[in-house]
Amino acid sequence: MPEGKILVVDDEQRQREIYRDILQSEGYEAETATSGEAALKMLAQNRFDLVITDLNMAGMTGLQLLSEIVVDDPTIAVMMITGYPSIKSAVEATRKGVYQYLEKPVDRDTLLSVVDEVFQRLATLRRTIIGDSPATKAMMRMILKVAPSAHTVLILGESGTGKELVAREIHQHSPRRDRPFLAVNCAALTETLLESELFGHEKGSFTDAHQMKRGVFERAHQSTLFLDEIGDTSLGMQAKILRVLQEREFFRVGGTEPLKTDVRIISATNRNLEQRVKEGKFREDLYYRLNVIPIICPPLRERGDDIEILAHHFMRKAALVAGRRVEGISAEALAALRAYAWPGNIRQLEWAMERAVVLGETDGVELPDLPPEILQATSAAPPPAGIAAAIGTAPAPPIASGPEPIITEGSWEEHEKAKIMEALQRSGGNITRAAQLLGMTFRTLQYRLEKFGIKRP
Numbered sequence: 001m002p003e004g005k006i007l008v009v010d011d012e013q014r015q016r017e018i019y020r021d022i023l024q025s026e027g028y029e030a031e032t033a034t035s036g037e038a039a040l041k042m043l044a045q046n047r048f049d050l051v052i053t054d055l056n057m058a059g060m061t062g063l064q065l066l067s068e069i070v071v072d073d074p075t076i077a078v079m080m081i082t083g084y085p086s087i088k089s090a091v092e093a094t095r096k097g098v099y100q101y102l103e104k105p106v107d108r109d110t111l112l113s114v115v116d117e118v119f120q121r122l123a124t125l126r127r128t129i130i131g132d133s134p135a136t137k138a139m140m141r142m143i144l145k146v147a148p149s150a151h152t153v154l155i156l157g158e159s160g161t162g163k164e165l166v167a168r169e170i171h172q173h174s175p176r177r178d179r180p181f182l183a184v185n186c187a188a189l190t191e192t193l194l195e196s197e198l199f200g201h202e203k204g205s206f207t208d209a210h211q212m213k214r215g216v217f218e219r220a221h222q223s224t225l226f227l228d229e230i231g232d233t234s235l236g237m238q239a240k241i242l243r244v245l246q247e248r249e250f251f252r253v254g255g256t257e258p259l260k261t262d263v264r265i266i267s268a269t270n271r272n273l274e275q276r277v278k279e280g281k282f283r284e285d286l287y288y289r290l291n292v293i294p295i296i297c298p299p300l301r302e303r304g305d306d307i308e309i310l311a312h313h314f315m316r317k318a319a320l321v322a323g324r325r326v327e328g329i330s331a332e333a334l335a336a337l338r339a340y341a342w343p344g345n346i347r348q349l350e351w352a353m354e355r356a357v358v359l360g361e362t363d364g365v366e367l368p369d370l371p372p373e374i375l376q377a378t379s380a381a382p383p384p385a386g387i388a389a390a391i392g393t394a395p396a397p398p399i400a401s402g403p404e405p406i407i408t409e410g411s412w413e414e415h416e417k418a419k420i421m422e423a424l425q426r427s428g429g430n431i432t433r434a435a436q437l438l439g440m441t442f443r444t445l446q447y448r449l450e451k452f453g454i455k456r457p
Ligand SMILES: Nc1ncnc2c1ncn2[C@@H]1O[C@H](COP(=O)(O)OP(=O)(O)OP(=O)(O)O)[C@@H](O)[C@H]1O
Pocket: 127, 128, 129, 130, 131, 157, 158, 159, 160, 161, 162, 163, 164, 165, 166, 270, 297, 310, 346, 347, 350
């Protein structure tokens, strides 16, 4: 049976029922919504993988719905079907990240083949944990072990090691998987905005509170809430979060009714929380509440052969997105990838491969296609240690004794910032497009813009 849940949105009853029936007859799980507004409500309650929407509808249009979905959960694919196709709406839909734009009438075979293709693409592009090094396997085992319970999990690891991916994976393997996973980046918002994002607010509770708003503690009821960059919260906010964890209830800002919530909390940070507790910057009681089960995301340099597996995976993914044929990675390029220290970890590798695919001129990834920081580090590296290394009997030298990485953690941030600025320039300030160029989700890019304080040109 095909995997994947589909939501069909059309204000015409006959249309939506036809599509739903075709999809169901092929074994897809399909439901219908009568408007964009109704669709958003359903998406807030249930996990869907694909939304098929009409373009012209009373109330919210298909394009408006698309924008909302892309911002809310970029892992959901959207297909648009219209009886009134125009270049303008097709271009706009494409810019906003639509997967397919089809003209009515759509017959059974077309619908099924397009849906099948969308699911195949999703399977390749969907972020799943890849790698089978002992370090990655141990991490996977932990994920599978903790997923079934509602225990609080703290994910620790350097920048770009897959902390968010791990959080999503735990949710996917948990009994809560049918409800949407919600994430908040605690470092990306001001104190006031974070408070209202977490707890919501009552109408009129502050100047801009024109309407009541539900916070994520409320919306993630019976689901999973991911508190990203928790190490960056203020002591005041920590006290407020601690209260929810202890009482399992909270107040909206300006509210007087206590609200109950059954939410599973997963938090993550790349900071050393124990150190911050010692320095008085992080509450010890909250640390213990969050750290019920710690999961550590190992840095890429400790994942052995995963580098090769991941490099090939990212190469294929980038080739698919760029519509290019790329067959493989040369031995020299692979050796350089292995020798490098990866301060930006898996995200940095992903970008390196995207860059190589986009800039490369042959049908494979060659050494010169790699980014300069990797080439410099390679040329600075000492030659392999004699014959023992060549026949593979010598153990790999420990990282600490190798050459210093040319890019340090700090300068990688600068590098990342520069890449984001460049992508924004190229996209003319369009975040969706820039995110595509960077191979990031819209959300991630938004987080990073806020984190680095970058203003759109
Ligand atoms: N094991 C993996 N297999 C495939 N892709 C991965 C893996 N780990 C991470 N990635 C990819 O690497 C990128 C970075 O991962 P993610 O955003 O989860 O890291 P992070 O630890 O949250 O980073 P940061 O500290 O910068 O927030 C993402 O595009 C993610 O899909």
